[in-house]
Amino acid sequence: MTSLSDLPLRANLVGKQPYGAPQDPVPVSLNVNENTHPIPEAVVADIAESLARAVRGVNRYLDREFTELRSALAEYLGHGLSVDQLWAANGSNEVLQQILQAFGGPGRSLLSFTPTYSMYPLLASGTDTEWIPVPRPEDYALTPQLVVEALREHRPDIAILCGPNNPTGTPLDREVIEAAYGAFDGILIVDEAYQEFDAERESAVALLPGRHRLLVSRTMSKAFAFAGVRLGYLAADPAVVDALRLVRLPYHLSALTQAAATAAMRHSGEMLATVADIRDQRDRLAQALSDLGYDVHPSGANFLLVGGFSDPDGVFESLRARGILIRNLGIPGHLRITAGTEEETTAVIAAIAELTPAV
Structure with missing residues (x-):
């Protein structure tokens, strides 16, 4: 089978990997910063x-x-x-x-x-x-x-x-x-x-x-x-x-x-009606994870970067096994979590609370 190494790629593309994030049909998908609320x-x-x-x-x-x-x-x-x-x-x-x-x-x-x-x-x-x-x-x-x-x-x-x-x-x-x-x-x-x-x-x-x-x-x-x-x-x-x-x-x-x-x-008004709720869920998630001992970085977005995971790879896989997909970006000790609906936020808080405590 032909591979990239067999092709005459431009020199500055050799060894590069295409952009991508895990895509699994899980019940709670919070890994690519989507707005998980449906359109009216x-x-x-x-x-x-x-x-x-x-x-x-x-x-x-x-x-x-x-x-x-x-x-x-x-x-x-x-x-x-x-x-x-x-x-x-x-x-x-x-x-x-x-x-x-x-x-x-x-x-x-x-x-x-x-x-x-x-x-x-x-x-x-x-x-x-x-x-x-x-x-x-x-x-x-x-x-x-x-x-x-x-x-x-x-x-x-x-x-x-x-x-x-x-x-x-x-x-x-x-x-x-x-x-x-x-x-x-x-x-x-x-x-x-x-x-x-x-x-x-x-x-x-x-x-x-x-x-x-x-x-x-x-x-x-x-x-x-x-x-x-x-x-x-x-x-x-x-x-x-x-x-x-x-x-x-x-x-x-x-x-x-x-x-x-x-x-x-x-x-636009109706389309953006969920923004305030997403902010609320983001702040709720931040408070809950802070209370659990994690290091939550300030965010003006619809997601949080959370530090304090002694084994981020293990936590990522454990959550995935429970039907919750978040993002492991390779930042030492950190994972990124999108703020979803109230139900999704509740699920991710409960799942993390059951896993290994923060460092």
């Missing part, structure tokens, strides 16, 4: 109706510029954004890939602060962009001084600040973004995949005026419970959107994706 039936009905209308026209090419969807996204984000400041693609991963295709590539570099989203180095490899990982401090929180020093030392072409950060949940303060933007001349991306779950901090979209190198990446996968639809989007200067047009594939966003996402945006 009335919203489902409207989306289905919109899809039916779209299907009747799929013999023709779609709106290449997806203007209606971009208008809905601009209205949702507010801050006076215009349609020409919005872009969208098949998940925020594709948005980030397009940014690297436009502004990265051979001889250019991408910097971020680790641990962070594991797709960043894979996207860098896929676009032949040098990956520069800078370690976060022990508490994972970025400071203006740390960020400025790293950017001035490495002078990357692109930098990504993930806030709230995946996998740590660490919130991202506004002064860090402002300091980062002024510290180098490259593209600064703020990845806000989990921003709706942070009730204390305003979106970096508010910082866009006067900052043409600032790009704010968002997704409908998390708070909107739309992970299976694959819709990510970007707010930025219109010139940035024009740059992404240079690298996007023709008609890259299907008519069905456009129809589903536009319909969901009409119901």
Whole structure:
């Protein structure tokens, strides 16, 4: 059987592994930070109706510029954004890939602060962009001084600040973004995949005026419970959107994706109604695990990074055997747990309480 080693891969892809997370049909799946709450039936009905209308026209090419969807996204984000400041693609991963295709590539570099989203180095490899990982401090929180020093030392072409950060949940303060933007001349991306779950901090979209190198990446996968639809989007200067047009594939966003996402945006209030409950379950989980002696890191997302496991591999497998899937990311002593429904949260708390106590 042929293997990767038998193929003439690009040198920077040799030895790499594709992105992936365990997918098991378990009763309680809390490993990939999905919104485990179902979409309201009335919203489902409207989306289905919109899809039916779209299907009747799929013999023709779609709106290449997806203007209606971009208008809905601009209205949702507010801050006076215009349609020409919005872009969208098949998940925020594709948005980030397009940014690297436009502004990265051979001889250019991408910097971020680790641990962070594991797709960043894979996207860098896929676009032949040098990956520069800078370690976060022990508490994972970025400071203006740390960020400025790293950017001035490495002078990357692109930098990504993930806030709230995946996998740590660490919130991202506004002064860090402002300091980062002024510290180098490259593209600064703020990845806000989990921003709706942070009730204390305003979106970096508010910082866009006067900052043409600032790009704010968002997704409908998390708070909107739309992970299976694959819709990510970007707010930025219109010139940035024009740059992404240079690298996007023709008609890259299907008519069905456009129809589903536009319909969901009409119901943004209903779609986001579960966010407050998810925050409550996150905080409940944090308190329960802290009471059990575990080290729970502060989180502005819909998940928790939890330390204090003497045998994280063993705990992961024990929970899996009980029908509960969480995430083992290889961070020593730590596991990541998504905040689910009240029933799911109760199940994971009870299961962990029965296992080996914290270190």
